Amino acid sequence: MTNWNSALWLGVLGIMPLASASPLGLSEPSAPPTASHPASLPHTPFTGTPTTTGALTASSIGTGIVESASVAPAETTYVSDGELQNAEPAPYVPAGGVGTEGQIPVYNAKSDFDYESLALALYQEWIELDLFQDGLRRFSAKDFEDAGLNAADRDLIAFMAEQEVGHATLISNMLGADAPKQCQYDYPYTNVQEYLDFCQKLTRFGESGVYGFLGHLDSREAATLLTQSITTEARQQMIFRQFEGLFPMPVWFEVGVPQSWAWTLLAPYISSCPADQTRLVWQNFPALWIENQPTLANAGKHNNGTAFNNTLSPGTNVAKSSSKENPNSKNGASGASVTPEGYSPLSFPGRRVDLRWEEPGKAVGPNNSYVTSTQAGEAKFVAWASQLNLTYTPLLGINGSSGYTIQPDMETYEGDPAVNGTMFIAITDSDIFLTPFNLSMINTHVVAGPALYQAD
Numbered sequence: 314m315t316n317w318n319s320a321l322w323l324g325v326l327g328i329m330p331l332a333s334a335s336p337l338g339l340s341e342p343s344a345p346p347t348a349s350h351p352a353s354l355p356h357t358p359f360t361g362t363p364t365t366t367g368a369l370t371a372s373s374i375g376t377g378i379v380e381s382a383s384v385a386p387a388e389t390t391y392v393s394d395g396e397l398q399n400a401e402p403a404p405y406v407p408a409g410g411v412g413t414e415g416q417i418p419v420y421n422a423k424s425d426f427d428y429e430s431l432a433l434a435l436y437q438e439w440i441e442l443d444l445f446q447d448g449l450r451r452f453s454a455k456d457f458e459d460a461g462l463n464a465a466d467r468d469l470i471a472f473m474a475e476q477e478v479g480h481a482t483l484i485s486n487m488l489g490a491d492a493p494k495q496c497q498y499d500y501p502y503t504n505v506q507e508y509l510d511f512c513q514k515l516t517r518f519g520e521s522g523v524y525g526f527l528g529h530l531d532s533r534e535a536a537t538l539l540t541q542s543i544t545t546e547a548r549q550q551m552i553f554r555q556f557e558g559l560f561p562m563p564v565w566f567e568v569g570v571p572q573s574w575a576w577t578l579l580a581p582y583i584s585s586c587p588a589d590q591t592r593l594v595w596q597n598f599p600a601l602w603i604e605n606q607p608t609l610a611n612a613g614k615h616n617n618g619t620a621f622n623n624t625l626s627p628g629t630n631v632a633k634s635s636s637k638e639n640p641n642s643k644n645g646a647s648g649a650s651v652t653p654e655g656y657s658p659l660s661f662p663g664r665r666v667d668l669r670w671e672e673p674g675k676a677v678g679p680n681n682s683y684v685t686s687t688q689a690g691e692a693k694f695v696a697w698a699s700q701l702n703l704t705y706t707p708l709l710g711i712n713g714s715s716g717y718t719i720q721p722d723m724e725t726y727e728g729d730p731a732v733n734g735t736m737f738i739a740i741t742d743s744d745i746f747l748t749p750f751n752l753s754m755i756n757t758h759v760v761a762g763p764a765l766y767q768a769d
């Protein structure tokens with residue numbers, strides 16, 4: 314046996330060989346430890362009284378963010394003609410960029426915005442870790458098989474939980490000692506099909522919630538590492554779509570949404586957090602129900618304008634499913650097929666969408682210690698955030714806190730129906746024009762929502 318082989322073998326056994334024993338320097342891997350978290354927690358609603366109430370606030374709060382009257386001149390001075398405009402700092406190195414001049418990267422939060430955004434992402438990673446394990450604990454192998462998932466598919470879900478340990482560790486390390494800890498959760502699903510739909514929708518707002526702030530972080534270093542974890546989450550979202558029998562990716566672009574949208578969607582499933590948990594600054598908007606959520610079971614032209622009350626909860630609006638029924642077969646797909654054959658779109662432009670929303674002032678989230686609020690006026694529009702686009706349709710038939718709207722017909726680019734995939738809608742008081750990089754300015758106009766709309 315050569316030194317190399319014995320070093321490898323000892324490494325597999327978990328025995329540390331002498332470093333000098335290996336001419337290739339191969340020794341026991343010694344990676345940093347993962348963040349500690351409870352092995353298993355109960356999944357029950359919170360019944361106590363919170364010791365504190367409301368979002369985290371600073372000692373001074375301004376009156377609002379005002380839109381600039383014009384574009385800063387420096388934004389448009391670069392001559393975009395394909396020639397180098399400045400001297401190169403080194404061979405093969407174009408001038409410009411941030412953090413490219415030999416600075417030592419520091420992977421931490423550099424502002425309140427960074428800390429609060431990363432802390433939100435950490436709350437998300439912790440719930441995913443618990444969620445992926447919960448389905449595997451709660452449902453039997455037979456339950457999964459009935460939904461079209463085999464043992465290897467279940468192993469993949471278990472591996473996704475391991476990925477979340479890594480993501481939670483990464484963000485905890487960047488935040489430091491006061492990073493939010495794992496909480497206790499309470500989920501609405503009652504069978505495998507609903508579980509897969511919940512996972513698919515939860516990972517959608519996890520992913521989109523990060524895209525909404527990535528480009529705005531002060532810490533480019535944190536943004537770089539977060540990108541490297543959110544791309545894994547994007548793969549998880551697509552796999553859950555496939556498990557459920559949905560077309561894997563009907564869109565050309567993945568939408569980004571503001572932090573308060575992600576927090577509004579996430580918080581209701583957190584029942585309690587440990588004492589001294591670091592709190593968040595983000596807003597919880599009043600919840601929005603989609604009364605007739607498009608589903609695999611009702612795909613196509615049915616379910617147009619009939620209130621079905623077909624979701625388990627507002628916000629995520631996971632479609633109710635009977636455990637006996639396997640809606641995958643409706644599209645000729647097995648749960649785990651890569652691309653279902655004969656797939657027909659779940660919704661279509663011109664479809665009537667029935668909506669109902671809650672009034673503000675409801676206690677939600679960890680220990681019921683956050684309170685829903687809105688700064689908006691009268692409910693007038695439905696905002697559709699999908700791909701690169703934000704568009705509005707009029708809110709019709711308003712009766713108290715319910716109404717309906719008609720699914721819009723628009724393309725992101727020619728040939729790409731914009732309202733598609735798992736996307737976001739919200740009730741607003743205005744049809745303010747916004748683009749992906751200033752989308753968070755919608756928040757003061759949100760009456761209720763967001764809700765996840767299963768366009769396809």
Ligand SMILES: *[C@@H]1O[C@H](CO)[C@@H](O)[C@H](O)[C@H]1NC(C)=O
Binds near residue numbers: 361362588679
């Ligand atoms: C939330 O509930 C947990 C468990 O009862 C408790 O330890 C924690 O202190 C509570 N936190 C708040 C903010 O009420």
Ligand SMILES: *[C@@H]1O[C@H](CO)[C@@H](O)[C@H](O)[C@H]1NC(C)=O
Binds near residue numbers: 622
């Ligand atoms: C919605 O359906 C649930 C049962 O799934 C029922 O308990 C509830 O009363 C219904 N709500 C409305 C507004 O119809």
Ligand SMILES: *[C@@H]1O[C@H](CO)[C@@H](O)[C@H](O)[C@H]1NC(C)=O
Binds near residue numbers: 658659660661729769
């Ligand atoms: C989503 O996009 C696919 C591919 O372009 C298209 O076939 C489908 O009809 C779209 N779905 C909706 C709801 O428009």
Ligand SMILES: *[C@@H]1O[C@H](CO)[C@@H](O)[C@H](O)[C@H]1NC(C)=O
Binds near residue numbers: 614663665719
């Ligand atoms: C769906 O409902 C809307 C509004 O009631 C109507 O205009 C449209 O024609 C309907 N479409 C189909 C395919 O039934």
Ligand SMILES: *[C@@H]1O[C@H](CO)[C@@H](O)[C@H](O)[C@H]1NC(C)=O
Binds near residue numbers: 712713
């Ligand atoms: C408005 O909603 C109430 C129930 O909340 C219902 O009784 C009433 O019929 C509705 N009005 C109209 C015009 O639909």
Ligand SMILES: *[C@@H]1O[C@H](CO)[C@@H](O)[C@H](O)[C@H]1NC(C)=O
Binds near residue numbers: 701702704723726
């Ligand atoms: C969708 O977004 C793209 C990219 O910003 C833009 O060019 C297009 O005009 C938008 N389409 C609609 C219907 O808003």
Ligand SMILES: *[C@@H]1O[C@H](CO)[C@@H](O)[C@H](O)[C@H]1NC(C)=O
Binds near residue numbers: 380381745747754
């Ligand atoms: C958002 O950005 C677009 C440019 O992409 C600009 O036209 C629009 O006025 C901005 N909206 C606000 C409210 O600042």
